[in-house]
Amino acid sequence: MDNIIKIGLFGLGTVGRGVYRTLEENSDIIQQRVGVKIEIKKVLVRSLNKERGISIPEERLTTDPNDLIADPEIKIIVEVLGGINPTLDYVLAALNSGKSVVTANKDMMAEYGQRLFKAAQNNNCDLLFEASVAGGIPIIRTLKQSLAGNRIEGIYGIINGTTNYMLTKMFQEGCDFKDVLSEAQAKGYAESDPTADVGGFDAARKLTILASIAFNTRVPLSKVHTEGITNITVADITSANELGYTIKLLGIAKERPEGIEVRVHPTFIPKDHPLASVGDVFNAVFVRGNAVGDTMFYGKGAGELPTASAVVADIMDAARDILRNVPGFIGCTCFKEKPVLDIGETYSKYYIRLKVADKPGVLASIALVFGNKEVSLKSVLQKEATGKTAELVLVTHRVLEQNVQDALMDIKQLSSVLDISNVIRVEGEE
Ligand code: NAP
Ligand code: HSE
Numbered sequence: 001m002d003n004i005i006k007i008g009l010f011g012l013g014t015v016g017r018g019v020y021r022t023l024e025e026n027s028d029i030i031q032q033r034v035g036v037k038i039e040i041k042k043v044l045v046r047s048l049n050k051e052r053g054i055s056i057p058e059e060r061l062t063t064d065p066n067d068l069i070a071d072p073e074i075k076i077i078v079e080v081l082g083g084i085n086p087t088l089d090y091v092l093a094a095l096n097s098g099k100s101v102v103t104a105n106k107d108m109m110a111e112y113g114q115r116l117f118k119a120a121q122n123n124n125c126d127l128l129f130e131a132s133v134a135g136g137i138p139i140i141r142t143l144k145q146s147l148a149g150n151r152i153e154g155i156y157g158i159i160n161g162t163t164n165y166m167l168t169k170m171f172q173e174g175c176d177f178k179d180v181l182s183e184a185q186a187k188g189y190a191e192s193d194p195t196a197d198v199g200g201f202d203a204a205r206k207l208t209i210l211a212s213i214a215f216n217t218r219v220p221l222s223k224v225h226t227e228g229i230t231n232i233t234v235a236d237i238t239s240a241n242e243l244g245y246t247i248k249l250l251g252i253a254k255e256r257p258e259g260i261e262v263r264v265h266p267t268f269i270p271k272d273h274p275l276a277s278v279g280d281v282f283n284a285v286f287v288r289g290n291a292v293g294d295t296m297f298y299g300k301g302a303g304e305l306p307t308a309s310a311v312v313a314d315i316m317d318a319a320r321d322i323l324r325n326v327p328g329f330i331g332c333t334c335f336k337e338k339p340v341l342d343i344g345e346t347y348s349k350y351y352i353r354l355k356v357a358d359k360p361g362v363l364a365s366i367a368l369v370f371g372n373k374e375v376s377l378k379s380v381l382q383k384e385a386t387g388k389t390a391e392l393v394l395v396t397h398r399v400l401e402q403n404v405q406d407a408l409m410d411i412k413q414l415s416s417v418l419d420i421s422n423v424i425r426v427e428g429e430e
Contacts, residue, residue, distance in 0.1 A: 005034075005319045006041040008068030008099075010090060011080040012061075014188070015104050015131070016043070017054055018308030019078060023315075030312070034319050042068045044081070044090075065090045069097055076126075076318045078311060079103040088112055095119040095127065100327050102314040104131035104307055110205035110221045113212065117332035124328045126321050128314035133206040134159050134283040136306030137299040138313070143213045143287070144333060150289030152214040154254040156427065159206040161281035161301040162189045162197035163229050163249040167266075168279040171237055171246060177230070189281050189302060199228035200249060200264040207251035210285070211262050215255050216335045219262055223340040227265040236422055239353065239383070239393050240268055245426065246276045252427065259339035261346045268351050269428040276428075344402035349378065349426035351395050352404075354411070355419040358390040362416040366392070369414070373407035375399045389418060395426065 009016055023030065023038060031037045043061050068074055069090070077094040079101060081087045088108055094101055096119060103109065109116070109132045120127035130140045134157070143152070158164050162184045169175040169183070181198065184190045189197075196202040204224040211219040229249050240247050245268035254261040269276050274296050278284040283301030288294050300306035321327045356362045363380065370377055376397045383391040396404065404423070411417050 004037045004039055005075055005322060006039050006073045007076040007078055007315060008071065008074040009040050009043040009078045009080070010065070010068065010087070011082070012043050012045050012052055012056075013080065013082075014304050015080040015307045015311065017052060018304035019080065019311050019315075020054055020056065022305065022308045022312045026312070030316060034316050035323060036319065038315060038319055041074055042071065044068055065093070069093050069099070074099060075322050076100045076102060076315060078315060079105060080311065081105075082107070084108055084111065091116065092119050095123050095125050098123050098125060100126035100128070100318040100322065102126075102128045102311055102318055104129070104311055106132040106202070106205045106209060110208045113209065114218055114332070114334070120328060121331050126318040126327045126329070127331070128318055129209070130314050131307045131310035133209050134285055134297075135161075135299070135301040135303065136309045137283055137285060137297050137301065138310065139210065139285045139297050140213060141313075142297060143210065144330060147287065147289050147292060147295075150291045152255065152287060152289055154288045155207075155210055155214055155252070155285060156275060157203075157207065157210065157251040157285040158248055158275060158278050158283050159210075159251050159285065159301065160197055160200075160203040160249055161283055162191075162194065163203070164278065164283070165189055165281040166198070167229060167232070167247055167249065170232070171241075172279075174234065177232070187281075198230055200226040201228075203249060203251045203264045207253055207262055207264055210251070211253035211260060212334055214253060214287075215260050215338060216333055217260065217338040218334045219253075219260060219340055223262060225263040225265070225343040229266050231422055232266055233422070235353065235391070236351075236424065239351065239381075243268070243351070243379075243393075243395065244271055245269060246271055247424070248275060248278075250275070250427065255338075256341070258345070259341040261341050263343060263346065266424050267428075268424055268426040273428040344400075344405060346401050347398050348401065349396050349398050349429065350404050351393065351422075351424045351426055352408075353421040354392045354394070354417060355421055356390055356392055357416040357418065358385045358387055359416065362390075363392065365414055365416060366411055369410045370396070370407050373403045373410070375403050375407050391421075
């Protein structure tokens with residue numbers, strides 16, 4: 001133990017392989033930086049005979065988690081199995097046997113973070129999870145440590161690579177939603193069930209983790225208002241372009257005196273906003289702190305080596321804490337209980353696309369309903385008029401969401417309104 005720390009790896013898939021490779025290829029600098037050698041003693045897999053594209057001694061592989069959990073020589077467990085069952089049980093068992101845990105598992109951290117932290121604290125262990133949000137981008141350590149002196153006012157994140165890839169292709173090349181989703185799946189960006197990506201749920205899990213850290217309160221996943229990108233059409237993309245916006249799936253978390261806002265939804269942002277230029281499968285997290293001002297962290301949000309970069313840094317931190325005898329040094333940072341606001345209590349600008357009857361007085365009747373609900377309009381565009389129907393594109397000023405929803409309920413009842421085709425929030429403008 002004096003000059004070597006042995007670790008156990010749960011999983012040798014995409015991320016596990018990257019961790020194995022990085023620990024091998026960078027072993028010299030890792031040893032110099034930590035002060036001891038880090039060695040993988042055992043690896044838990046499902047299948048012992050799989051071709052893995054790396055050279056690993058057969059005797060290091062096992063299908064029995066207890067070969068790692070019950071081994072007193074193993075001080076750190078690296079969990080890159082994924083999912084919740086049986087992973088949560090394995091991780092709890094590892095913590096309860098006094099081992100520090102490094103995980104890339106956003107699903108598990110988003111739903112069971114509190115329980116895992118309790119187990120880590122009870123056993124004086126580290127629980128580190130940098131790779132669970134935005135892959136290779138060091139955002140969790142940044143929020144917990146580098147920006148610790150700030151009150152975080154807001155986080156705006158492109159935290160799902162699949163949907164960013166899809167929106168970029170739809171925007172730049174006019175690609176069709178289905179074709180571009182198949183491409184994202186073929187490239188290995190999407191989750192095994194891509195509903196988690198396109199439905200916004202993957203981003204919601206990551207946002208829950210970020211918001212809980214940024215605002216020092218546990219933000220339940222169920223409280224994150226979540227919308228995906230499945231309703232985005234060519235008409236919305238064209239309108240966004242004409243109005244000077246691009247569309248991104250954003251995870252937004254803000255602290256207001258009344259509570260915390262947490263929401264994931266497609267968002268119009270101005271083309272000159274720093275997040276607008278984040279294309280392809282890249283992720284970026286824009287953080288506004290009351291001391292530092294605006295900051296943005298950019299990089300690859302997924303993939304073998306970018307994700308391994310974050311996991312390996314966590315392993316090194318856990319190893320340093322073991323060497324200094326301070327595991328659990330930076331534990332759970334949810335010190336307070338703050339309310340999470342309902343989506344109706346949030347403020348935004350709104351892009352609203354309507355199909356209406358093409359006749360005099362229609363616009364006036366719609367404007368009247370918005371006015372009655374205190375929704376003030378910034379711009380109105382008539383896009384297409386056939387003589388029978390017309391398409392209207394409205395952009396509001398910053399207003400309360402509940403007022404917009406109430407106005408839309410009334411507008412739906414107007415006989416001249418044929419369809420409320422889409423409603424997308426607009427952010428990033430003062
Ligand atoms: P993966 O390629 O599917 O690999 C999973 C590994 O775990 C495989 O080696 C598999 O064994 C093993 N495994 C799964 N269930 C097992 C069980 N019950 N018992 C024993 N072994 C089991 O997954 P991944 O893409 O590496 O993702 C791992 C974790 O990292 C997930 O939580 C994911 O959300 C997170 N993550 C992934 C990325 C990314 O870019 N892939 C980025 C950020 C975070 P076999 O090989 O024998 O099947
Ligand atoms: N499916 C996820 C994404 C993988 O597209 O961002 C990384 O968590």
